[in-house]
Amino acid sequence: METADDAARWARLAELDQAAEAFEPRADNTLRSYASDWRVWERYVAAAGIPLEAGTPGAFLGFVIWLGKEGKAPSTIQRNLYGAAVSLRERGVAVHPDGPKKAKKAVDALARMLAEAGEQRGRGKAPALTVMQLRAMSKALPDTLKGLRDRAILTVGFGMAARRSELANLRAQDVAVTEKGLQVFARYGKTGARSPAIKKGENEWTCPRRAWVAWAAAADLDPDGPAFLRFNRHKMLGPITAQGIGIAVTAAAEAVGLDGVTGHSMRAGLATAAREAGHDYRTIAVQGGWAPNSTALHEYLRIVDQWADNATAGIGM
Structure with a gap:
């Protein structure tokens, strides 16, 4: 026989189920x-x-x-x-x-x-950064504290095909330095948490490991604090925002004469550069946290694939 306590428990369960649906x-x-x-x-x-x-x-x-x-x-x-x-x-x-x-x-x-x-509205899709463009942007940054931060944002962001919010939410302890490069733990993302590995770079200006180590040491980052800080002129303040990440990337691009570059250009750039290097869809999707059969990723890869398998090739035009 159901007691008053039993009825109360079932009523509470119904409330939880209703909350779960909403x-x-x-x-x-x-x-x-x-x-x-x-x-x-x-x-x-x-x-x-x-x-x-x-x-x-x-x-x-x-x-x-x-x-x-x-x-x-x-x-x-x-x-x-x-x-x-x-x-x-x-x-x-x-x-x-x-x-x-x-x-x-x-x-x-x-x-x-x-x-x-023939009318175009809006800024259109962000262009994909090439490795050579990334190198030019990184090299042009000054060796100031802010310059070191922006170089780390560029190279780590490109290497993990990061979303702006992922970089803004990184904690210093989320970036582990290893002999082979960096192991980054992105706590938040559209497809959940992920842990991309980023190999050491072949060039000093585009090496994520070198850029991160230099920034972390110069800023004396608290392991429990944010990986990237914002600045008021030359003074470090609290954690950077996703908008701040985008501003840093765009400013570095404009400094070397590149127009239209946004924070998303790093993400698109890694996808296209990796495809040009011969990496398959799954490898690129895992690195950047793209969902299986992502339409956006397919569009990035098509930029490269359209030349590798082109209908006008070999027809004697």
């Missing part, structure tokens, strides 16, 4: 992105004069048209659209299933129209 852990970057998308949605509904919690096909289609008139790139519109739909559902709005689908078709139509007109 549980969806999200990275800080994702949460910030959704918040930004929601603010864009708020501006749209105010301009359109419609309810804030409108989840109809017309509301979503109007959102795409409004963003298009504001000059937004299709990729930005798609992200805003997805973020707004997620935020509406989280607020209990019954989003019409055809709404996001029809809006996505409108985004695709805008992309085709812009392509036919």
Whole structure:
């Protein structure tokens, strides 16, 4: 016979099961992105004069048209659209299933129209850094404390095909120096924690082990503290942010005349350089923490593969 205590335990279990169904852990970057998308949605509904919690096909289609008139790139519109739909559902709005689908078709139509007109919106995809470009950027950095930090960011980031957030979240103790190079423990990532090994470099300016050792010694890093610190002029402060990582990479690139380089260029660069060196998909995916059958990784490798297996080769053109 069930007692009052038994009933209370079952009730508590039901509460935990309900919480488990609603549980969806999200990275800080994702949460910030959704918040930004929601603010864009708020501006749209105010301009359109419609309810804030409108989840109809017309509301979503109007959102795409409004963003298009504001000059937004299709990729930005798609992200805003997805973020707004997620935020509406989280607020209990019954989003019409055809709404996001029809809006996505409108985004695709805008992309085709812009392509036919030869109009490019947004900065486009970040270019992949080559090893020679990485070397030039590293060599041009001054041997100051900040220069040593940025050289370590560049070489370690390239070697592990790091996301900006992965570098920002590294602790000093997460980077182990070995005879063969570095063993890095990335605590957070889209595919979970990973531990890429980075071999010693063949060149002094692109050697991750050499760059890390020089930076860690000069900064006298606390093993329990952040691997990379931010600066206020020449004074070290707290841990660097993901945005700070991107700023450091872009500044190093601009110093040697490279335009359009972002923090993501290191990640794309490792993928293409490794493919050119003959490494297979799985090896590259493991190094950079790409998910199996990652569309993004396939696109990077295609940059190299399109020349290795090309339809115009050997046809006598």
